[in-house]
Amino acid sequence: xxTLITFVLLLILSFLENPILANSSLKANFKTGDPGITSINxxxxxxxxxxxxxxxxxxxxxxxxxxTHPKVDNSTVKINFLDILIADMLGTPIDQIQxxxxxxxxxxxxxxxxxxxxxxxxxxxxxxNNKLKKVSLDNISxxxxxxxxxxxxxxxxxxxxxxxxxxxADIKYTSGKVMLSGLSNKEFASTFRSVDFPFxxxxxxxxxxxxxxAHGQYETHAPIKAFIPTTIKGSSHxxxxxxxxxxxxxxxxxxxxxxxxxxxxxxxxxxxNSPVDMVEIKNGGQRYLLIANSNRPLMKMEFxxxxxxxxxxxxxxIKKGAAEGVDYVNLPYVNVQQLDKFxxxxxxxxxxxxxxxxxxxxxxxxxxxx
Amino acid sequence: xxxxxxxxxxxxxxxxTIKNDTKTSGNLYIYRGEIPKEELSNVxxxxxxxxxxxxxxxxxxxxxxxxxxxxxxxxRDTVEYFELDTPEEYKHLSVKSIYPSAKIxxxxxxxxxxxxxxxxxxxxVYDHIRFINAVGxxxxxxxxxLENALISDNxxxxxxxxxxxxxxxxxxxxxxxxxxxxxxKTYKLVVLKKLKDANGISMQQDFIHSFRITIADxxxxxxxxxxxxxxxxxxxxxxxxxxxxxxxxxxxxxxVAIINAKEEKIDGNWQYTDHESTLSFTPxxxxxxxxxxxxxxxxxxxxxxxxxxRLFDSEITDVKNTNHLSxxxxxxxxxx
Numbered sequence: 001x002x003t004l005i006t007f008v009l010l011l012i013l014s015f016l017e018n019p020i021l022a023n024s025s026l027k028a029n030f031k032t033g034d035p036g037i038t039s040i041n042x043x044x045x046x047x048x049x050x051x052x053x054x055x056x057x058x059x060x061x062x063x064x065x066x067x068t069h070p071k072v073d074n075s076t077v078k079i080n081f082l083d084i085l086i087a088d089m090l091g092t093p094i095d096q097i098q099x100x101x102x103x104x105x106x107x108x109x110x111x112x113x114x115x116x117x118x119x120x121x122x123x124x125x126x127x128x129n130n131k132l133k134k135v136s137l138d139n140i141s142x143x144x145x146x147x148x149x150x151x152x153x154x155x156x157x158x159x160x161x162x163x164x165x166x167x168x169a170d171i172k173y174t175s176g177k178v179m180l181s182g183l184s185n186k187e188f189a190s191t192f193r194s195v196d197f198p199f200x201x202x203x204x205x206x207x208x209x210x211x212x213x214a215h216g217q218y219e220t221h222a223p224i225k226a227f228i229p230t231t232i233k234g235s236s237h238x239x240x241x242x243x244x245x246x247x248x249x250x251x252x253x254x255x256x257x258x259x260x261x262x263x264x265x266x267x268x269x270x271x272x273n274s275p276v277d278m279v280e281i282k283n284g285g286q287r288y289l290l291i292a293n294s295n296r297p298l299m300k301m302e303f304x305x306x307x308x309x310x311x312x313x314x315x316x317x318i319k320k321g322a323a324e325g326v327d328y329v330n331l332p333y334v335n336v337q338q339l340d341k342f343x344x345x346x347x348x349x350x351x352x353x354x355x356x357x358x359x360x361x362x363x364x365x366x367x368x369x370x
Numbered sequence: 371x372x373x374x375x376x377x378x379x380x381x382x383x384x385x386x387t388i389k390n391d392t393k394t395s396g397n398l399y400i401y402r403g404e405i406p407k408e409e410l411s412n413v414x415x416x417x418x419x420x421x422x423x424x425x426x427x428x429x430x431x432x433x434x435x436x437x438x439x440x441x442x443x444x445x446r447d448t449v450e451y452f453e454l455d456t457p458e459e460y461k462h463l464s465v466k467s468i469y470p471s472a473k474i475x476x477x478x479x480x481x482x483x484x485x486x487x488x489x490x491x492x493x494x495v496y497d498h499i500r501f502i503n504a505v506g507x508x509x510x511x512x513x514x515x516l517e518n519a520l521i522s523d524n525x526x527x528x529x530x531x532x533x534x535x536x537x538x539x540x541x542x543x544x545x546x547x548x549x550x551x552x553x554x555k556t557y558k559l560v561v562l563k564k565l566k567d568a569n570g571i572s573m574q575q576d577f578i579h580s581f582r583i584t585i586a587d588x589x590x591x592x593x594x595x596x597x598x599x600x601x602x603x604x605x606x607x608x609x610x611x612x613x614x615x616x617x618x619x620x621x622x623x624x625x626v627a628i629i630n631a632k633e634e635k636i637d638g639n640w641q642y643t644d645h646e647s648t649l650s651f652t653p654x655x656x657x658x659x660x661x662x663x664x665x666x667x668x669x670x671x672x673x674x675x676x677x678x679x680r681l682f683d684s685e686i687t688d689v690k691n692t693n694h695l696s697x698x699x700x701x702x703x704x705x706x
Contacts, residue, residue, distance in 0.1 A: 041518045056518055090433045091402045091416035091441065096570050098493040100517065117433050118491035119568045120525065134417055134432070167518040183516070183531075243514070243535060272511060 024048055027065055027141070029198050035062045035142040040114035040122045042180075043103045046173035046197065051103070051112065054168030054180055055122075061171070061178055061195060065141040071108040072128055074342075079130050079360040082350065086115055086125070089132065102338035102350055102360070109343060111360070113350075127360070145199035147180075170277075173197070174229035174236075181224035181240070192224065226275040226291070233307050241275030241291060246313070247325070249306075265313040266306065267325030270296055277338060283345035283368040290339060290347055291328075298333040298349070300367065301326055331367050377445050381452055383434045387426040388445055396446035398427050405442045407449050416441075436570045456571060463488050463567040465577040466526075468559070469619035470673055472645035473580070476587035477551045478537050480675040480682065482530040483619045484561065489525025491566040498565035499530055501550070502558045509557075511536065512550045525568060529620060534675075538682065551583040587674040590681055591615065593666055593699055601657045603705050611649040611664070611701075618671040619646055625667035626651075631660050657705050666699040 026048055039057035046052055049067025079085065087094045096118040103112050111127040112135070125132040168182045178195045227240040229252070236252035240263065248263035269275070273295040280303075281288050287303035309326045337358075338350035347363040378389040388398055399415040418431040427445075435441065437456040442449060469483040496516065501509040514531035521528055536550050551557060561577040591613065599610035609628070619642070626649060628636040638653035668679050675682030678699050 039518070057523075085414060088402045088414045089417050091400065091431055091439065092433055092436055093439065093570060096436075096491060096493055096566070098517075116492055118493050118566060118570055119433060120489070120492055121433055123432075131414075167516055167520055169518075183514075183520075 026050065026198060027143075030063075030065055030141045030143045032139060032141045034138045035064065035140065035144050036060075037062055037122055037137050038120070039116065040100055040124060041168040042171040043101045043112065043114055044171050044173050044178075045103055045105050045107075046178070049105060049107055050173075051105070052171055052173055052178050052197075053114075054171040054182075056168045056182070057120075057122075059147040060144050061147065061180065061199075062142055062144040063178075063197065063199070064137070066105065066110070066112075066135070067107075069105070069108065069110050069126060072110055074109045074111055074127060077111065077127060077130060077348070077360065077362060079127070079132075080357050082113075082360050083358045085132060086113075089134075090115075090117060090123075092117060099338065099350060102340055102348070104340045104342050104348055106341065111342075111348065113338075113360075143199055145195060147193070169223060170226045172227065172229055179227075179229065179238075181227055183223040226278045228278050228280055228289075230280050232303075239278070239289065239306075241269070241278055243274045245269040245273045245275060245293070245296075247275075247291075265325070266309050266311075267301075267328070268313055269293070269299065269328070276336065277340070279339055279341045279347060281341055281345055281347060281368055283365065284370055286368075286370060288368050290331075292336040292339040292349070297330040298336045298339070298363075299328045300331050301328040331363075333363060377448055377450075379443065379445075379450070379452075381435070381454070383437075383454060385428055385430045386435075386443065386452075387423075387428045388443075389425060390427050396427075397444075398429050399444040400429055400431065401442040401444070402439070403442065404440045404451050410442070410444060410449075415444075439570070460571065461487065462571060463490065463565065463573045465561055465573075468579050470616050470646055472616050472647075474582050474584050475551075475616075476585065476674050477549055477553050477583045478586040478588070478674040478682070479551060479583075480532055480534065480537055480671075480673065481618060481620065482532070482559065484528045484530065486526045486528065486567075489568040490521065490528065491568055491570065492519055492521060492525075495519035495521070495528060495565070496530070498562040500560040500562065502560055504556050509550060511547060537675075549586075553583055553585055556580060556582045587615070587672055587676065588681060590676045591617065591670065591672050591678055593678065593701055596701070598664075598701065598703055600703055600705065601653075603659055604656050606653055606656055609651040609653075611651075612644075613647050613649065616646040616673055617642075617649075618673060618675070621667075621669050621671045621677070622646070622649070625670050627665045629663050629665065630658075631662075636662070659705055661702065661704050664701045664703070666701075668699060670699075 036058055037053060037055050039055050040053050041056045042054040044052050046063070049065060051064050051066050053062045053064065055062055083094050083097065086097050090097060098116045100114045100116050104110070113125045113132070115123045115125065117123065124135040124137055126135050168180055171178065171180045176197055178197050180193045223243065224240045225243055227238055230237055230239055232249060238250040238252060240248050240250065242248065245268065246265045247267040247269060248265050250263045269291070273293050276292040276294055278289060278291045281290060289301040289303065289306065291299040291301070293299065305326050313325050333349060333351060335352040336349045337352060340348050342348035342362060345368060346365045349363050350358065350360050352358050380387050386400065390396070398420060400418070401410065401413050401415055405413055416431050418429050421428045421430070435454055437454055440451060440453045442451055464487045465484055466487050467485040496513060496519065499513060501512045503509060511533055514533055519528065532550050536544050536547055538544060559579045559581070561573070563573040563576045566572050595614065597612040601607040601609045626640060628651060630636060636653055637655070638651050641650045642648065643650050666678060669677050671677045
């Protein structure tokens with residue numbers, strides 16, 4: 001009897017410790033090995049500790065299973081001189097490394113940084129006790145899908161491989177779909193892809209366009225720099241930030257594969273600027289949109305304002321550098337290079353401080369209170 | 371030098387070995403830079419793999435050691451410094467060619483391509499590219515500064531987008547700042563010598579390319595106006611297509627094919643001549659009598675981003691006409 005009780009307890013404990021790893025339908029197609037990641041341009045977490053990586057150089061999306069990484073206490077996370085630390089660990093000058101993204105696993109608060117080295121090496125680091133641990137990517141449980149463009153039937157195998165490079169700008173996961181925005185070196189267009197996950201052969205392509213009153217018609221051909229899937233007035237939407245810097249919303253139901261899809265411009269966030277990252281954070285029953293920018297401080301927009309704004313900006317902003325549309329607040333964080341949600345209601349940033357220190361640190365959640 | 375007795379070590383870019391045996395084993399750490407012994411505890415060692423072999427301890431860094439980079443070696447109580455000098459015969463990074471190669475270009479020019487001699491460093495690439503006007507001022511907001519540089523698979527071809535928001539009429543950057551280039555003015559594209567190759571070694575001198583701007587190109591390329599110079603039967607003579615304007619290097623490369631009446635692709639090599647305004651095809655095998663078709667990809671563009679189907683910069687009056695499905699573009703010819 002004792003043996004049976006011990007067995008049952010062990011069984012329960014084993015499920016508690018690793019509840020989804022073995023039988024997850026999302027990971028049914030995963031295999032362990034080298035996914036051949038050659039660049040990590042953008043990352044996002046899906047459910048069950050699955051990290052999605054947009055790999056421009058190998059033209060692929062790779063889903064890797066990081067659920068086995070232990071839960072860590074990053075409540076006091078702060079790493080100063082992050083670029084120097086990475087350069088030291090790689091034995092290379094600082095100008096030869098580039099932090100390409102930072103993400104937080106919402107299930108266990110593990111923080112990950114992707115780094116490119118000038119030699120073409122792409123590396124993934126995990127934060128542990130304010131130190132960086134390299135995550136090995138050459139023997140990992142994964143699944144992947146190609147981002148190679150389909151070619152016209154007649155053109156197939158006739159004109160050879162195109163000189164197409166694709167830069168993944170942002171990647172997000174929602175409800176069984178991985179979505180990517182990016183720009184190729186061929187057409188200037190807001191290439192937007194939606195890929196079913198678990199991966200199948202099906203990929204939807206489309207472009208998301210901006211309403212542009214100067215022409216009185218639909219304006220296309222601008223790349224989305226950052227976006228999030230979200231809910232607006234109870235239905236699924238995409239909020240997309242474009243270069244120079246319209247903020248545009250698209251109802252998900254209206255996005256049709258292979259077509260241009262019209263969006264509604266709800267704000268202009270100032271010219272000479274480009275969104276870097278955006279996240280949605282809930283705090284005290286309120287939802288906030290945080291936007292990190294290349295040439296503006298971290299911006300906070302309240303979803304109640306965003307949802308109540310029924311207009312669409314239809315004429316160019318005349319006043320140089322001015323912002324229009326949904327109200328937002330500039331938070332006292334400038335030069336934020338990376339941004340992600342952290343914990344229930346916090347945010348994590350990589351910021352170049354005025355002293356020159358590149359710091360990985362928590363933002364103050366006080367700014368996200370009513 | 372802190373060593374009482376220096377251990378015997380050898381190094382190259384890929385690894386460092388230190389003579390020892392399993393009986394005298396100790397930890398081996400390598401640090402970036404010349405670090406005094408008393409400061410070592412404040413610095414993280416370089417990541418790599420440590421392998422104990424029969425008579426040597428081998429350290430393989432995660433990223434190969436760099437040229438002209440100082441390192442500190444710590445083995446038991448010994449601290450040594452080493453550096454790999456750039457080889458004398460090292461071939462420095464240089465620009466081999468630039469597209470468009472023509473010296474007179476439309477003001478709504480959209481893309482540049484720079485072909486380098488070696489793979490380039492992939493970090494902060496666009497920080498080293500400048501456009502300078504006739505009085506020497508650097509143009510601001512002139513290029514799209516992508517975080518992920520558009521570099522070819524072999525690492526040698528870089529694509530640069532001239533800020534499309536300024537080149538396309540009536541977009542906000544265009545209305546506020548105007549187009550990047552002005553008609554009748556001269557400019558220089560400069561690749562600063564600070565740009566490094568994949569080994570972290572800079573170019574030896576700035577690369578400077580001068581060009582002059584003429585009126586904007588707002589006409590789609592029309593293949594029906596292009597002139598074909600037919601090849602001669604039973605020869606490997608070239609087929610030439612005169613396009614009467616320079617085409618975009620990146621979108622035209624590998625975007626043209628010739629097929630015979632059996633729909634078989636004719637193998638051969640395509641080249642650009644006359645500043646990318648003439649396409650030249652040399653077959654691998656002699657031409658045979660028969661009917662041929664030249665297939666053109668819709669996305670072949672001129673220098674202003676106008677492709678075979680649409681203008682880059684126009685009012686779109688019918689959304690249905692702008693979807694991704696496009697008609698075929700082909701020219702027919704016969705060899706008798």
